[in-house]
Amino acid sequence: MKLEQLRSFEAVARIGHFTRAAEELYLAQPSLSRQIGALEAELDTPLLRRNPAGVTLTAAGETLLPIARRMLADARSAREQLDELAGLRRGRVRLGAPPTLCVSLVAEVLAAFRIAHPGIDLHITEAGSRVLVEALNAGELDLALVVIRGAEATAPGTELQPLLSEELVVVSAASGPAPRRRSGGTAGASGELSLRDLAELPQVAFSRSYDLRVATDAAFSAAGLAPTIAVEGAEMDAVLRFVERGIGVAVVPAMVVSDRPGLRSTRLVRPQLTRTVALARRTDVAPSAAMTAMLQQVFETVDALAMPGIAATARRS
Template sequence: MQLQQLAYFVAVAETRHFTQAAEAVRVAQPSLSKQIRALETELGAPLFSRARGNVTLTAAGEALLPLARRILADAETARREVAELAGLRRGRVRLGATPSLCAGLLADVLARYHGDYPGVELRVEEGGSRDLVRDLARGQLDLALIILPLQSSDPALVTEEILRENLVVASVSDRARRSHMRIDELRGRPMVMFRRGYDVREATLAACRQAGFEPRFAVEGGEMDAVLRFVEAGLGIAVVPSMVLDNRPRLIGTPLVPGLRRTVALAHRKDVEPTRAAQAFRATLLTFLTDAARDGTLPAGIEALATSRIPSA
C-alpha cells in the first residue's frame, strides 16, 4: 500500500468521479484507475461500486476512508517535522478553537507566536468541541482548545487544563444592571440559542432542565457573532462565555446563580507527539496566560489554570 494510492483513493472518494479526481491530483485518469485497482487487489476487496456510471463507496471503501485521511495527514506532519529539524525555519500549526476563544484572547496569543516564529504557517479551525475532537482524531489538527470533560466515546487525547471561564446572561445594556440572576429566572424568557454542536448550548439546556423547565427560543441556530448581534437587536437574552462581551458596549453580562463555569483544555492526539512548531505554540500560550494573569489583563470571568507551569518547547 502506497501513500500515492491512498491519495488517489481519497480523491475519488471525495469527488465520486474518476476523471475529476485525476484532474485534482494532476495525473492521467488511466494511471489513477490502475493504481486504484492495484490497491483493491492488495486489500482483497473492491473500494468503489461503479454501477451505471455512478461511483459510490463500498463497505470496504467506507472503512478505509477515515484511515486513509489520517495516514495522509500524519505523513504530511512527518514531512514538516523533518523540515523543521533540518533547520529550514518553517513549519505549520493547525489549531482548532471554540468560537468564544477565537473571539476572545486567541488573537493576541497568535500575534505573539507569529512575532516569535514568523516562518511558521498558522491555520485556525473554529468549531464546537465535538467537531474539534473529531478533527484531531482524523489528523486534521495538531492542537485544539476544547471544553472538558471529554465523552467516553471520544478518541484517546492528551488534555491539559489551561483556563476556566464563567458563563453569563448577555442582555442589552439599557436594562438595569443586576449583580446576579438565578437559573429559574430564565423560565419563559425569550432566548437566543446557539446551533447544535455548541458546548454553551448543551450547558444551557442542562442547567435549565435541572431547574425543571425547557427554555423558550426566540431564535435558534446561530453562530457566536450572530447570537450576540441578535441579543443586541433585542430579540432575547443568551447564555454566553463572559470573555466574548469584551468590546461589546451594548451588552452586559449578568452572572448566574448557581454559577455556570466551564474548563478549557489544550488537547492533542495521544498516539502522535506534537511537532516542534506545535510545542512552541503551547509554550507561547502558557506564557501568555501567565503574563496576563500576573498583569491583571485577562478578560473578565477568566481564571488561568496554567500560571504555575514552566512552558517548554
C-alpha cells in the first residue's frame, strides 16, 4: 500500500464524494479513482460502495479507515522529526480541546507557545471530549485536552494523564445584584450557593452536547431537582455574554471567570461540583520536537494556574 493511495482513500471516506475529495487533494478525478482502484486490487476487496448519492464504506473499508489514518499520522510524524534533525525550524502541532478549555487554559498555552516557537504551525480542533479522543485514536490529532469523569475508554496506545482539578462555579452579571439564597439572603454574604439555591435561579444553559451540561444535568437529577432555564442551547461565548447582560446565571469552570470583570463568581456547595482536565496522547507514536515543546508548555501553564478552585492533580516530568 502506498501513502498516496491511503491518503486518497481517507479523503474519499471522510468526504463521501469522489469529486470533492479530488478537489481537496488537487488531483484529477480519474487519477483519484485509479489510486482507489489500485488499492482495492492490491487488497483484493472492495473498500467503497459507489451510488448516486455519494460513497459509503464496505465492511473492509470500515476496517481499513482507522488503520490508514494512523499510518498517515505516523508518516507525518516521521517527516516532521526528520525535518528537525536536518535543522529546519518548523513543525506542526494539532491540538484538540472542548470550548470551555479553549477560552481559558488553551488560550494561555497558545499565547506563550507562539512567542517561544513562532515557526511552529498550530491547528486547533474544538469538540467534545469523547470526539477528541476518537480523533486522537484515529491519528487526526497529536494531543488533546479533555474533561474526564471517572474511568474513560481509550484505545490501545492512548493514555489519559490528569492535569488539574477545578471547581464549577456560578457566574452572574457583576453589574447586577448577587444571586439570592433560599434563606432570603444573598450569596454575597457567604460567597456560596447550594444546588437547591441554584435550581431556583434563571439559568443560561449550555448546549446538551457540552460535557459541562451533562455534568450539571446529572447533578440536578441525582438531587431530585429541576433547574429553572432562561435560555437553553447556547455555546460558551454566547453563555458568557448572556450572563453579563443579566439574562441569567450559568455554571462554568473556575478558570473561565479569570480576567472577566463583567462576571461575578459564586462558589457552588452542597454538593460541590468539580471536573478533572486531562491530557490525552498516543504512546505508540514518538513525539516530535514540536509536540514535546507543546507538552512542556501545557505543564508549565497548568503549574502557573495557582488560583482558588484550581489545583494540579499530577506531577509531570
